[in-house]
Amino acid sequence: MDDEQPIPLSPSSGMSSPDLGDEDDELVCGPNAIPLGSIRNRGNSRDEQQHQQQTYYDGDRDHSSMNRIEVPQEVLDACKDLNNAVNEIAISLEENRNLHPITITLDDVCVRLRDTSSVVGKALQKSGLIEPAKQGKKKVLLNNINAAIKPGQVCAILGGSGSGKTTLLNTISGRYSRAEIKVTGGIKFNNLKPSPQLIRRAVGYVMQKDFLLPNLTVRESLQYSALLRLPDSVSKAEKMLRVENIIKELNLKDCADTRVGGVGQRGISGGEKRRLSVGCQLLTDPAVMFLDEPTSGLDSFTSFQVIQTLSFIARQNRTVICTIHQPRSDIFKLFDQVMLLSKGQLVYLGPATEMVNHFSRLNFVCPKLENPADYFIDICSIDYRNQALENASFDRLGVLVQGYHASKTYTDLKEQLSTANLSISASQDANDDDQLAIQLSSTELRSSKPFYISIPIITGRSYKNALRDVATSITRVSQVVSFGIMMALCFLRISYDQYGVQNRTGFLYESLSMIFIALLNCVALFPTERNLFYRERNDGLYSTLSFFISYLFVEVPFNIFGSLGYACVTYFALGLKHEAGSFFVFTLVIFTLLFAGESVGLLVCSLFYDVGIATTIANVLLSLFTILAGFFRPTASLPHVLRYFNYILPTKWAAEIISVNELRGATFTCPGSQSLDGNGTICPISTGEQVLETYSWQDVNMTHSILIMVSLAIAYRIVVYLVLKFNRKNVVL
Ligand SMILES: Nc1ncnc2c1ncn2[C@@H]1O[C@H](COP(=O)(O)OP(=O)(O)OP(=O)(O)O)[C@@H](O)[C@H]1O
Numbered sequence: 001m002d003d004e005q006p007i008p009l010s011p012s013s014g015m016s017s018p019d020l021g022d023e024d025d026e027l028v029c030g031p032n033a034i035p036l037g038s039i040r041n042r043g044n045s046r047d048e049q050q051h052q053q054q055t056y057y058d059g060d061r062d063h064s065s066m067n068r069i070e071v072p073q074e075v076l077d078a079c080k081d082l083n084n085a086v087n088e089i090a091i092s093l094e095e096n097r098n099l100h101p102i103t104i105t106l107d108d109v110c111v112r113l114r115d116t117s118s119v120v121g122k123a124l125q126k127s128g129l130i131e132p133a134k135q136g137k138k139k140v141l142l143n144n145i146n147a148a149i150k151p152g153q154v155c156a157i158l159g160g161s162g163s164g165k166t167t168l169l170n171t172i173s174g175r176y177s178r179a180e181i182k183v184t185g186g187i188k189f190n191n192l193k194p195s196p197q198l199i200r201r202a203v204g205y206v207m208q209k210d211f212l213l214p215n216l217t218v219r220e221s222l223q224y225s226a227l228l229r230l231p232d233s234v235s236k237a238e239k240m241l242r243v244e245n246i247i248k249e250l251n252l253k254d255c256a257d258t259r260v261g262g263v264g265q266r267g268i269s270g271g272e273k274r275r276l277s278v279g280c281q282l283l284t285d286p287a288v289m290f291l292d293e294p295t296s297g298l299d300s301f302t303s304f305q306v307i308q309t310l311s312f313i314a315r316q317n318r319t320v321i322c323t324i325h326q327p328r329s330d331i332f333k334l335f336d337q338v339m340l341l342s343k344g345q346l347v348y349l350g351p352a353t354e355m356v357n358h359f360s361r362l363n364f365v366c367p368k369l370e371n372p373a374d375y376f377i378d379i380c381s382i383d384y385r386n387q388a389l390e391n392a393s394f395d396r397l398g399v400l401v402q403g404y405h406a407s408k409t410y411t412d413l414k415e416q417l418s419t420a421n422l423s424i425s426a427s428q429d430a431n432d433d434d435q436l437a438i439q440l441s442s443t444e445l446r447s448s449k450p451f452y453i454s455i456p457i458i459t460g461r462s463y464k465n466a467l468r469d470v471a472t473s474i475t476r477v478s479q480v481v482s483f484g485i486m487m488a489l490c491f492l493r494i495s496y497d498q499y500g501v502q503n504r505t506g507f508l509y510e511s512l513s514m515i516f517i518a519l520l521n522c523v524a525l526f527p528t529e530r531n532l533f534y535r536e537r538n539d540g541l542y543s544t545l546s547f548f549i550s551y552l553f554v555e556v557p558f559n560i561f562g563s564l565g566y567a568c569v570t571y572f573a574l575g576l577k578h579e580a581g582s583f584f585v586f587t588l589v590i591f592t593l594l595f596a597g598e599s600v601g602l603l604v605c606s607l608f609y610d611v612g613i614a615t616t617i618a619n620v621l622l623s624l625f626t627i628l629a630g631f632f633r634p635t636a637s638l639p640h641v642l643r644y645f646n647y648i649l650p651t652k653w654a655a656e657i658i659s660v661n662e663l664r665g666a667t668f669t670c671p672g673s674q675s676l677d678g679n680g681t682i683c684p685i686s687t688g689e690q691v692l693e694t695y696s697w698q699d700v701n702m703t704h705s706i707l708i709m710v711s712l713a714i715a716y717r718i719v720v721y722l723v724l725k726f727n728r729k730n731v732v733l
Pocket residue numbers: 113134135141159160161162163164165166167168180325
């Protein structure tokens with residue numbers, strides 16, 4: 001490996017930008033002095049390294065003297081020392097980089113959907129009232145897959161839509177729900193049968209979609225990823241060095257300090273995003289990499305570059321498996337092995353270069369000018385346009401599968417698998433996990449970081465991402481404050497006459513809208529963080545609790561600023577009760593409403609992946625929250641079911657607290673026509689208690705209600721935590 005020559009990552013990289021091993025683009029002094037890739041490419045001789053440094057320094061001195069700038073000898077010495085230290089780390093990292101090659105074998109692997117229909121569902125299906133669910137049919141997703149996938153090669157899983165590519169990739173990488181899917185047969189890594197949990201911790205998996213934080217740069221994304229993925233035994237300097245190395249190896253140098261970008265925000269290109277996602281996984285130097293549709297959504301040139309990158313990383317003794325829809329012909333040539341699937345069956349597994357001959361032997365000759373990948377996928381696909389075409393395509397598939405089973409490639413493979421089987425136990429053994437773990441390097445096996453380490457990292461990352469987006473951050477706080485300004489303009493200087501009664505209750509009711517504002521904010525901002533969290537939790541980087549607490553750390557300050565801003569703007573402009581205690585209670589209620597609204601937002605976003613569905617459901621819920629708060633219909637007059645429901649609404653408690661807070665002890669006048677007697681003596685409402693009585697709030701115990709409101713807000717958040725932790729159904733893998 002040490003003698004490997006660099007492979008240009010793109011056709012252009014060799015021309016316009018320097019190659020991986022290019023001397024000129026390396027810094028001599030600084031944290032990224034000698035990237036690992038370039039050391040490997042040059043060989044590991046320290047003398048050679050020192051010689052190169054000396055040459056550079058000599059050159060530098062000449063240059064300095066040309067410009068008549070005297071660099072003090074101590075500075076040069078210090079620089080040299082620093083550089084040597086960095087090189088020492090780089091060389092030791094490289095020497096420790098001991099990738100253990102992994103061969104993956106699949107032995108009669110079958111994947112079926114479990115019957116997860118409920119008792120009611122089954123009864124309805126039986127009665128014919130509803131269509132039988134796919135699960136109810138125990139659908140076979142993959143049928144008797146046998147394979148051996150070797151290191152140092154790119155194995156591409158090809159097939160039409162729905163042929164089972166992603167299912168196969170997820171099955172091999174241990175990313176499936178046991179409750180939904182039943183896997184039989186042997187999935188072995190170096191003839192060991194590790195548990196899906198160990199596989200998930202050991203392999204790199206790049207999903208179809210890139211989940212990255214839009215306001216971080218490429219370098220920062222990798223740095224945070226390194227801090228989360230690499231074990232604490234690796235020093236921070238080493239982690240950063242790995243990042244620089246990945247930037248270089250994946251040709252991300254030009255965009256290293258560019259923000260990733262997101263919806264409506266310019267950032268790096270789609271291909272660079274893909275490479276960044278690959279880079280995040282490569283940080284732990286995994287011996288096995290899985291990639292689901294790494295070229296999806298990319299133009300053909302960028303797709304080519306991405307597959308070239310995969311070819312490059314596979315040559316570092318890695319086992320690289322990717323699914324791909326329809327590769328163009330020059331991409332097809334980059335694959336070493338191809339697995340062709342149709343309807344969950346293996347139609348071919350072998351070298352890409354052998355495919356044309358194999359299918360020709362079966363009388364399926366690829367036309368000269370046609371892309372072989374297109375041709376092979378076409379002949380395997382099932383044509384459902386009419387019964388005759390469907391039957392014909394199933395017959396053709398039968399011939400292709402039989403032809404593959406009769407081929408020498410298949411016979412050799414079966415022989416290889418049966419020999420391997422003799423030496424291992426048929427069932428998964430805990431020992432296999434231990435043995436495979438020994439074969440993997442210490443950095444390769446990811447383990448969940450304790451919360452006291454992960455929380456500061458995730459929180460720092462979220463803050464950076466949130467504060468960089470100045471417009472969103474300002475909007476987040478100013479939305480609440482702006483609403484306060486609007487309220488202040490509408491209800492400016494509320495008097496203590498009869499109009500003041502209505503204006504007060506109107507303003508207090510409107511203040512409950514805080515719950516909506518928080519919800520809308522959450523639905524707009526949380527999904528990006530959630531998707532990254534799902535991905536990183538799947539990678540086993542940290543726990544739900546760490547994410548949950550770090551989200552609180554980011555959210556609570558925004559809510560504090562927002563509630564204080566709203567209270568300051570409205571309280572004095574409207575002339576509400578001039579008491580410090582009342583101001584504090586009002587602010588606390590607003591804060592709790594924001595917190596509860598955010599909880600509802602988090603809850604629906606955790607339950608429903610689709611933002612549209614989440615928003616609709618949350619809006620319906622929140623309308624109920626405000627309608628049932630008590631301003632329209634007192635709790636006591638509600639039907640029984642709604643009354644109990646009412647008790648678990650923070651808005652009910654918030655409404656009575658802010659009303660009692662403002663109205664208890666208040667007195668109202670009724671000048672002139674506002675009075676019942678016409679001369680201002682008998683007022684329709686003369687005390688705040690009278691107003692409270694109309695809502696049945698006259699006996700409210702403030703301490704009691706505040707405690708319930710705060711407890712409910714906390715309880716909502718705990719429900720959010722439990723849903724985030726246990727509901728993994730909508731998690732996109
Ligand atoms: N959890 C599941 N529940 C129901 N059906 C499933 C499930 N997982 C996979 N399938 C079905 O299995 C088949 C294979 O799906 P898979 O996603 O593996 O196909 P694919 O080849 O990756 O397709 P595409 O290229 O369109 O992504 C499809 O018919 C799909 O509907």
